[in-house]
Amino acid sequence: MAIVVQKYGGTSVGDTDRMKVVADRISRAHRDGDQVVVVVSAMGKSTDELVTMASRISEHPPERELDILLTSGERISMSLLAMALHARGVPAKSFTGSQAGIITDAVHGRARIVDITPGRVKEALDGGNVVIVAGFQGVSQDTKDITTLGRGGSDTTAVALAAALDADVCEIYTDVDGVFTADPRIVPAARKLEIVSYEEMLELAAQGAKVLQVRSVEFGRNHGVRIHVRSSFSYTTGTWVGPEEDKVEDAIISGVAHDTSEAKVTVHAVPDRPGVASRLFTTLADDNINVDMIVQNVSSDGRTDISFTLPRGDADKARGILEPLADDIGAQSVRVDEDVAKVSLVGAGMKTHPGVAAKMFGALSAAGVNIEMISTSTIRVSVVVAKSDVETAVQAVHAVFGLGGDATIEEG
Amino acid sequence: MAIVVQKYGGTSVGDTDRMKVVADRISRAHRDGDQVVVVVSAMGKSTDELVTMASRISEHPPERELDILLTSGERISMSLLAMALHARGVPAKSFTGSQAGIITDAVHGRARIVDITPGRVKEALDGGNVVIVAGFQGVSQDTKDITTLGRGGSDTTAVALAAALDADVCEIYTDVDGVFTADPRIVPAARKLEIVSYEEMLELAAQGAKVLQVRSVEFGRNHGVRIHVRSSFSYTTGTWVGPEEDKVEDAIISGVAHDTSEAKVTVHAVPDRPGVASRLFTTLADDNINVDMIVQNVSSDGRTDISFTLPRGDADKARGILEPLADDIGAQSVRVDEDVAKVSLVGAGMKTHPGVAAKMFGALSAAGVNIEMISTSTIRVSVVVAKSDVETAVQAVHAVFGLGGDATIEEG
Numbered sequence: 001m002a003i004v005v006q007k008y009g010g011t012s013v014g015d016t017d018r019m020k021v022v023a024d025r026i027s028r029a030h031r032d033g034d035q036v037v038v039v040v041s042a043m044g045k046s047t048d049e050l051v052t053m054a055s056r057i058s059e060h061p062p063e064r065e066l067d068i069l070l071t072s073g074e075r076i077s078m079s080l081l082a083m084a085l086h087a088r089g090v091p092a093k094s095f096t097g098s099q100a101g102i103i104t105d106a107v108h109g110r111a112r113i114v115d116i117t118p119g120r121v122k123e124a125l126d127g128g129n130v131v132i133v134a135g136f137q138g139v140s141q142d143t144k145d146i147t148t149l150g151r152g153g154s155d156t157t158a159v160a161l162a163a164a165l166d167a168d169v170c171e172i173y174t175d176v177d178g179v180f181t182a183d184p185r186i187v188p189a190a191r192k193l194e195i196v197s198y199e200e201m202l203e204l205a206a207q208g209a210k211v212l213q214v215r216s217v218e219f220g221r222n223h224g225v226r227i228h229v230r231s232s233f234s235y236t237t238g239t240w241v242g243p244e245e246d247k248v249e250d251a252i253i254s255g256v257a258h259d260t261s262e263a264k265v266t267v268h269a270v271p272d273r274p275g276v277a278s279r280l281f282t283t284l285a286d287d288n289i290n291v292d293m294i295v296q297n298v299s300s301d302g303r304t305d306i307s308f309t310l311p312r313g314d315a316d317k318a319r320g321i322l323e324p325l326a327d328d329i330g331a332q333s334v335r336v337d338e339d340v341a342k343v344s345l346v347g348a349g350m351k352t353h354p355g356v357a358a359k360m361f362g363a364l365s366a367a368g369v370n371i372e373m374i375s376t377s378t379i380r381v382s383v384v385v386a387k388s389d390v391e392t393a394v395q396a397v398h399a400v401f402g403l404g405g406d407a408t409i410e411e412g
Numbered sequence: 413m414a415i416v417v418q419k420y421g422g423t424s425v426g427d428t429d430r431m432k433v434v435a436d437r438i439s440r441a442h443r444d445g446d447q448v449v450v451v452v453s454a455m456g457k458s459t460d461e462l463v464t465m466a467s468r469i470s471e472h473p474p475e476r477e478l479d480i481l482l483t484s485g486e487r488i489s490m491s492l493l494a495m496a497l498h499a500r501g502v503p504a505k506s507f508t509g510s511q512a513g514i515i516t517d518a519v520h521g522r523a524r525i526v527d528i529t530p531g532r533v534k535e536a537l538d539g540g541n542v543v544i545v546a547g548f549q550g551v552s553q554d555t556k557d558i559t560t561l562g563r564g565g566s567d568t569t570a571v572a573l574a575a576a577l578d579a580d581v582c583e584i585y586t587d588v589d590g591v592f593t594a595d596p597r598i599v600p601a602a603r604k605l606e607i608v609s610y611e612e613m614l615e616l617a618a619q620g621a622k623v624l625q626v627r628s629v630e631f632g633r634n635h636g637v638r639i640h641v642r643s644s645f646s647y648t649t650g651t652w653v654g655p656e657e658d659k660v661e662d663a664i665i666s667g668v669a670h671d672t673s674e675a676k677v678t679v680h681a682v683p684d685r686p687g688v689a690s691r692l693f694t695t696l697a698d699d700n701i702n703v704d705m706i707v708q709n710v711s712s713d714g715r716t717d718i719s720f721t722l723p724r725g726d727a728d729k730a731r732g733i734l735e736p737l738a739d740d741i742g743a744q745s746v747r748v749d750e751d752v753a754k755v756s757l758v759g760a761g762m763k764t765h766p767g768v769a770a771k772m773f774g775a776l777s778a779a780g781v782n783i784e785m786i787s788t789s790t791i792r793v794s795v796v797v798a799k800s801d802v803e804t805a806v807q808a809v810h811a812v813f814g815l816g817g818d819a820t821i822e823e824g
Contacts, residue, residue, distance in 0.1 A: 016468045020469070053488075054491075054495055057431060058498060061495040066491070066495070068490070068491040068506055068508075069492065071487070072485075073484075075481070075484040076465075078480070079477040079480040079481035079484075080469050082474065083466055083469045083474060083477050087470040087471070087473075092477075094477060099556070144532070
């Protein structure tokens with residue numbers, strides 16, 4: 001008897017009719033003899049609505065209370081889904097993150113799972129139930145307070161539960177057919193990938209492909225959970241995320257990701273002496289600001305510019321922290337640019353293929369796109385460009401590497 | 413330093429603006445130096461909306477899941493209220509029923525509180541916080557599942573917490589100014605009572621005065637919690653509910669209550685032998701049907717009619733249970749009348765004043781109201797009448813006992 005974890009996102013359970021469609025799909029897996037654990041997100045835009053409500057009450061709501069508020073969305077979707085299964089004659093029990101044993105640290109709003117104690121989940125499964133678990137949430141080991149795992153956290157709940165239950169597969173249901181070589185809304189010729197490695201998926205997710213939360217991929221890689229990203233609106237195969245050795249075709253590039261959710265911060269004319277960069281980023285980390293790309297070039301006249309990207313929502317907070325600090329360390333100024341976008345080329349094959357970055361820069365140049373920052377890893381090249389250039393940039397890079405494949409011709 | 417428990421109902425926190433008004437009131441008590449515990453209901457009609465959602469998914473949703481669904485309403489209101497307090501510079505922490513240690517039995521939908529372990533509440537209070545607790549909910553001692561206490565259950569949460577914390581007062585905030593001699597919508601001359609005894613309030617609540625849940629009054633009486641029923645829309649004194657000896661004026665009658673939520677069931681021509689009534693009501697109790705008034709008159713020809721009232725929502729279920737049972741015990745038929753109302757006269761003073769019932773029946777007769785059933789306790793007389801007669805009956809009884817007092821003249 002296989003254990004299957006299925007995760008349904010907000011669009012998949014957007015209203016009571018969608019909920020019934022999802023219940024039909026779950027019933028099918030249950031009747032096929034699988035032990036099914038379902039992780040469910042809040043319905044549609046309900047989490048956004050709760051955030052709006054909070055903002056009407058307070059400009060800076062305390063994070064502990066915000067987490068309690070936001071977790072009510074999954075409580076609604078999970079119990080309704082259990083009812084829909086009962087109505088189909090399938091026994092089902094729903095559990096909050098806390099009840100399901102999702103133990104986290106105490107960082108509200110982006111807690112990390114530190115342990116899973118799925119005793120009640122296993123007991124309910126062994127009792128013949130479909131088990132429904134609230135995504136996105138857990139309980140702090142230290143404070144016993146309710147925590148949330150950040151946007152997309154339900155993916156991590158699902159993969160972590162799959163690891164803890166030693167499940168055969170973790171199916172991530174979403175409103176697209178899988179992982180694409182680029183966002184199909186920008187590049188109509190984008191092709192669905194059949195399989196990507198954990199490493200590639202990590203880079204794609206980190207660089208803005210929204211289909212999976214980064215931490216869920218890390219969890220999958222660390223515990224060898226095979227993830228199947230697929231659509232809840234069809235029964236077609238989606239994209240498998242697994243170890244590198246699962247890949248049969250050996251493409252150099254898997255895809256182009258883009259991210260318009262970040263801002264760029266530059267600290268100008270920083271005195272180039274040891275400890276300055278460390279002090280800068282330690283201060284930001286202490287305030288829980290997650291910095292993404294960092295670029296520092298060689299100095300001239302004993303001074304250098306340090307640039308980095310961060311979530312746009314944290315930009316004002318970062319400016320407030322950095323301006324006095326810049327004074328203190330003798331830097332000239334702090335500049336924040338919110339109109340930027342990041343475009344990334346990802347592929348495990350580029351490790352052994354020189355010239356990938358050069359080809360990418362050439363394509364951007366030919367398309368008239370100016371590059372503001374560059375950062376690379378062994379399997380990724382990222383550039384920051386003006387936000388208004390993002391579509392042109394993605395299309396140019398996708399085309400120059402021929403990622404559309406046959407699909408280009410079919411759809412073209 | 414006094415400990416004050418305040419309970420706010422759905423209308424008092426109906427929207428974010430009302431929430432801010434309530435936060436102002438709580439802040440005031442906190443600044444006065446009181447330790448404040450707030451019990452809060454779901455916002456406005458949100459519980460009804462959740463019930464509607466469930467009914468769209470399933471005709472008979474499993475009770476365990478329904479309880480999980482319904483408790484999400486308080487999760488939203490309690491966290492928003494905590495945010496509103498923070499925004500006013502008042503530290504506040506919210507807790508679910510389970511977190512606050514509200515331990516219940518496992519009867520979903522109308523669980524009873526069996527214990528309160530308010531360790532986390534006390535700790536947060538001692539840390540200088542206003543503590544906000546979700547009303548209406550708890551956690552089952554045996555199954556660890558989330559339970560609800562039934563409609564109006566937040567009152568019981570508040571009084572039970574007040575008892576467990578040895579609070580100085582339990583303030584029940586609502587949208588009316590207190591407990592009245594009759595429903596002011598039916599009797600404009602109805603007068604607000606300054607004080608009623610637990611026993612009178614129990615009878616009033618049980619007979620349809622909706623201002624307090626019956627169990628909350630039982631809890632208050634058993635633990636000597638002084639309850640102050642008052643309006644969240646004004647700062648005027650409301651009605652105190654306390655021990656009989658607190659009462660200074662010694663009115664014979666405290667008020668007239670009415671209840672249109674019940675149906676009347678009659679089992680006709682029941683063989684009059686020992687054990688028959690017991691079997692009837694044991695069977696109903698086993699199916700968790702709460703029977704209210706029971707009337708059986710002397711038999712003729714070895715047969716008798718047994719009538720009782722019960723919540724209208726349980727009428728069909730009761731009929732389904734009783735019809736085969738009636739056959740079995742040799743009764744003639746089962747008849748259900750849903751168009752009834754109960755009118756009750758309540759007053760501790762009537763114990764020592766004969767003729768109260770007779771005066772009430774006379775007033776009803778003079779008003780042309782036919783009495784279908786009568787039931788009395790030492791401090792109450794209740795009659796069942798046709799639903800269409802309820803207003804006439806309440807007005808007639810209120811008038812004959814002069815309950816309007818001065819108010820009648822002032823408003824008349």
